[in-house]
Amino acid sequence: xxxxxxxxxxxxxxxxxxxxxxxxxxxxxxxxxxxxxxxxxxxxxxxxxxxxxxxxxxxxxxxxxxxxxxxxxxxxxxxxxxxxxxxxxxxxxxxxxxxxxxxxxxxxxxxxxxxxxxxxxxxxxxxxxxxxxxxxxxxxxxxxxxxxxxxxxxxxxxxxxxxxxxxxxxxxxxxxxxxxxxxxxxxxxxxxxxxxxxxxxxxxxxxxxxxxxxxxxxxxxxxxxxxxxxxxxxxxxxxxxxxxxxxxxxxxxxxxxxxxxxxxxxxxxxxxxxxxxxxxxxxxxxxxxxxxxxxxxxxxxxxxxxxxxxxxxxxxxxxxxxxxxxxxxxxxxxxxxxxxxxxxxxxxxxxxxxxxxxxxxxxxxxxxxxxxxxxxxxxxxxxxxxxxxxxxxxxxxxxxxx
Amino acid sequence: xxxxxxxxxxxxxxxxxxxxxxxxxxxxxxxxxxxxxxxxxxxxxxxxxxxxxxxxxxxxxxxxxxxxxxxxxxxxxxxxxxxxxxxxxxxxxxxxxxxxxxxxxxxxxxxxxxxxxxxxxxxxxxxxxxxxxxxxxxxxxxxxxxxxxxxxxxxxxxxxxxxxxxxxxxxxxxxxxxxxxxxxxxxxxxxxxxxxxxxxxxxxxxxxxxxxxxxxxxxxxxxxxxxxxxxxxxxxxxxxxxxxxxxxxxxxxxxxxxxxxxxxxxxxxxxxxxxxxxxxxxxxxxxxxxxxxxxxxxxxxxxxxxxxxxxxxxxxxxxxxxxxxxxxxxxxxxxxxxxxxxxxxxxxxxxxxxxxxxxxxxxxxxxxxxxxxxxxxxxxxxxxxxxxxxxxxxxxxxxxxx
Numbered sequence: 001x002x003x004x005x006x007x008x009x010x011x012x013x014x015x016x017x018x019x020x021x022x023x024x025x026x027x028x029x030x031x032x033x034x035x036x037x038x039x040x041x042x043x044x045x046x047x048x049x050x051x052x053x054x055x056x057x058x059x060x061x062x063x064x065x066x067x068x069x070x071x072x073x074x075x076x077x078x079x080x081x082x083x084x085x086x087x088x089x090x091x092x093x094x095x096x097x098x099x100x101x102x103x104x105x106x107x108x109x110x111x112x113x114x115x116x117x118x119x120x121x122x123x124x125x126x127x128x129x130x131x132x133x134x135x136x137x138x139x140x141x142x143x144x145x146x147x148x149x150x151x152x153x154x155x156x157x158x159x160x161x162x163x164x165x166x167x168x169x170x171x172x173x174x175x176x177x178x179x180x181x182x183x184x185x186x187x188x189x190x191x192x193x194x195x196x197x198x199x200x201x202x203x204x205x206x207x208x209x210x211x212x213x214x215x216x217x218x219x220x221x222x223x224x225x226x227x228x229x230x231x232x233x234x235x236x237x238x239x240x241x242x243x244x245x246x247x248x249x250x251x252x253x254x255x256x257x258x259x260x261x262x263x264x265x266x267x268x269x270x271x272x273x274x275x276x277x278x279x280x281x282x283x284x285x286x287x288x289x290x291x292x293x294x295x296x297x298x299x300x301x302x303x304x305x306x307x308x309x310x311x312x313x314x315x316x317x318x319x320x321x322x323x324x325x326x327x328x329x330x331x332x333x334x335x336x337x338x339x340x341x342x343x344x345x346x347x348x349x350x351x352x353x354x355x356x357x358x359x360x361x362x363x364x365x366x367x368x369x370x371x372x373x374x375x376x377x378x379x380x381x382x383x384x385x386x387x388x389x390x391x392x393x394x395x396x397x398x399x400x401x402x
Numbered sequence: 403x404x405x406x407x408x409x410x411x412x413x414x415x416x417x418x419x420x421x422x423x424x425x426x427x428x429x430x431x432x433x434x435x436x437x438x439x440x441x442x443x444x445x446x447x448x449x450x451x452x453x454x455x456x457x458x459x460x461x462x463x464x465x466x467x468x469x470x471x472x473x474x475x476x477x478x479x480x481x482x483x484x485x486x487x488x489x490x491x492x493x494x495x496x497x498x499x500x501x502x503x504x505x506x507x508x509x510x511x512x513x514x515x516x517x518x519x520x521x522x523x524x525x526x527x528x529x530x531x532x533x534x535x536x537x538x539x540x541x542x543x544x545x546x547x548x549x550x551x552x553x554x555x556x557x558x559x560x561x562x563x564x565x566x567x568x569x570x571x572x573x574x575x576x577x578x579x580x581x582x583x584x585x586x587x588x589x590x591x592x593x594x595x596x597x598x599x600x601x602x603x604x605x606x607x608x609x610x611x612x613x614x615x616x617x618x619x620x621x622x623x624x625x626x627x628x629x630x631x632x633x634x635x636x637x638x639x640x641x642x643x644x645x646x647x648x649x650x651x652x653x654x655x656x657x658x659x660x661x662x663x664x665x666x667x668x669x670x671x672x673x674x675x676x677x678x679x680x681x682x683x684x685x686x687x688x689x690x691x692x693x694x695x696x697x698x699x700x701x702x703x704x705x706x707x708x709x710x711x712x713x714x715x716x717x718x719x720x721x722x723x724x725x726x727x728x729x730x731x732x733x734x735x736x737x738x739x740x741x742x743x744x745x746x747x748x749x750x751x752x753x754x755x756x757x758x759x760x761x762x763x764x765x766x767x768x769x770x771x772x773x774x775x776x777x778x779x780x781x782x783x784x785x786x787x788x789x790x791x792x793x794x795x796x797x798x799x800x801x802x803x804x
Binding site for chain 2: 004012018056067107112113117121281
């Protein structure tokens with residue numbers, strides 16, 4: 001394989017946020033445009049859900065402090081690491097030594113990339129879940145790993161529905177690394193306590209490394225029990241947890257992420273960060289001081305707000321024949337299943353953009369077999385989002401296969 | 403090779419900025435500490451040389467603009483790309499289409515990493531210069547390339563002294579990628595017009611890819627002729643230029659970098675950025691609007707200030723027996739050569755930190771053979787820097803081999 005072939009695998013044309021760059025193609029447009037406010041469901045709307053209060057002020061303080069905040073060690077500034085370690089320990093239940101077990105990164109994507117780069121050698125077998133975050137598959141391919149997809153039947157509430165027998169078979173077959181997100185992206189389902197304990201115990205038994213992406217674990221809806229993996233009794237020796245304030249906290253514009261876990265892996269991630277981007281942006285690191293330090297009641301209100309948006313979009317979905325989605329357990333995603341259409345999924349998504357003024361992300365970004373699904377990020381203005389979903393489904397009706 | 407062995411090669415203990423994390427070791431301390439203000443020559447002092455005027459204000463505007471600045475396509479926001487393309491075209495002389503030939507990155511390190519990741523496959527032969535930027539070697543090793551070092555005798559002014567015959571031999575021997583910095587890091591020498599034209603012509607002749615790191619090309623001292631590579635008549639089809647505002651402009655705390663050149667390579671870099679850190683931090687991208695837009699006379703004054711610091715540190719160096727450095731052509735580095743000592747270079751550097759309160763970077767970071775050199779970044783307060791160099795050399799006298 002040469003470098004051109006390698007990168008041909010890493011397609012980004014349909015990736016969230018890239019839609020405005022797509023080349024125009026002839027679309028089978030039926031009927032008129034449906035008027036309404038443009039909604040981009042490919043990512044959250046930080047104008048509708050503002051960044052954590054005080055984040056700008058803390059950034060400013062960092063900037064005016066000058067060199068001490070601009071140039072930090074690769075892992076991050078000591079005082080910031082200490083704050084984050086303390087808060088994450090309290091939240092997650094894991095023991096985190098700020099000098100040994102933690103690294104700050106340019107966004108949670110940076111944390112994932114470092115964790116994968118610090119663990120995958122060409123030819124290594126790596127297990128990922130289908131469906132799961134679209135970059136997981138691409139990172140395995142970039143680092144030359146061999147992809148072992150584990151299927152997940154997410155349609156039953158109270159668990160993720162991951163095929164644990166297949167996961168054990170994969171470990172038996174030589175998989176040395178398993179990466180998954182909880183809450184799952186794109187379905188929003190949360191793994192059960194039993195699932196998490198079994199995954200951790202299996203990884204320990206087969207001496208595999210676990211990377212668990214808990215990015216959305218602060219945004220869990222009432223009635224759902226969330227289980228952090230790291231503090232469980234039986235965990236593998238090599239374990240990294242990924243988290244960051246880009247989603248629920250709306251701080252994505254600062255590119256802040258964190259990874260914590262096994263000291264040896266964190267050390268390798270630090271070495272990779274040294275040649276990747278040197279550090280999480282220095283001034284931006286100061287914004288971590290607002291994390292887990294939000295005003296009283298702020299986080300609860302934010303989760304309640306998203307709960308309401310989820311419920312009202314679910315009502316629209318449930319009213320449409322043949323359209324379904326599992327109500328989100330945690331996070332801001334819904335993975336919407338649609339009936340057979342007379343156009344392909346990718347064509348339909350471009351048509352929806354044109355006729356309804358709505359952007360969604362195709363299911364194929366989360367696994368090649370998801371040809372009847374799309375993902376929405378419902379961290380949007382409530383009314384605009386509900387109306388956008390109605391318009392999308394109205395356009396869909398024009399393309400149903402009889 | 404397993405992942406642990408792979409990362410063992412990527413040592414960072416002696417890397418610039420990591421000194422505060424070094425484990426303590428028994429040192430052969432001779433004599434008392436020499437009092438004076440602590441100076442960290444491992445990187446520039448952005449408190450002594452402040453960030454570009456208006457950078458904070460432009461960042462603030464970006465933050466308060468909200469989502470449009472927070473979430474940009476992977477390459478960067480369209481309006482920012484257009485500004486940067488226009489300014490870089492005017493500065494460099496190359497033709498840069500903002501939609502095809504340019505990507506914004508998390509720091510210049512991010513640009514380098516993306517360029518290398520988008521070109522190096524395991525087993526590829528990659529030529530780098532010795533001495534050159536310490537991360538170049540590590541990136542080749544991380545991506546599994548085979549290192550082909552090209553020596554440079556930088557002691558004669560008016561040229562870099564790169565061994566062009568060896569470079570041609572390397573191309574003949576199968577090297578498909580050559581990466582170098584101009585001005586050179588750590589020596590501060592600038593490549594001659596003939597050297598640049600020959601490098602470009604050789605790369606074209608042998609169908610090799612060139613990555614030229616022109617990070618410090620805005621900071622060139624009077625009497626030096628600087629030659630940008632990209633606009634020359636004969637250039638290879640695959641060419642990437644790296645630059646950013648982290649050094650002369652003191653904007654490192656924002657992590658801003660840029661790469662421009664061949665559309666196909668930029669496209670691969672974009673795909674890699676999508677899984678590495680998504681984008682150059684969104685809000686921070688706004689700061690690019692200050693780049694090449696500095697107040698009239700500001701850049702000239704900054705270069706003149708650094709010229710004065712360079713000259714006065716050179717006086718201190720030239721007055722010390724057996725100590726030499728080539729006066730910097732461009733940038734803020736001096737690569738100081740010292741005589742035989744009774745302690746190793748790495749011991750000496752730790753001793754200097756202890757007894758003189760001065761941090762410098764060992765020559766071995768720039769090539770394993772540089773056991774009698776250290777690098778300083780003299781972008782410091784003038785008086786503190788001159789005094790720090792005097793203290794360093796006074797400590798050195800205690801360790802001279804007879």
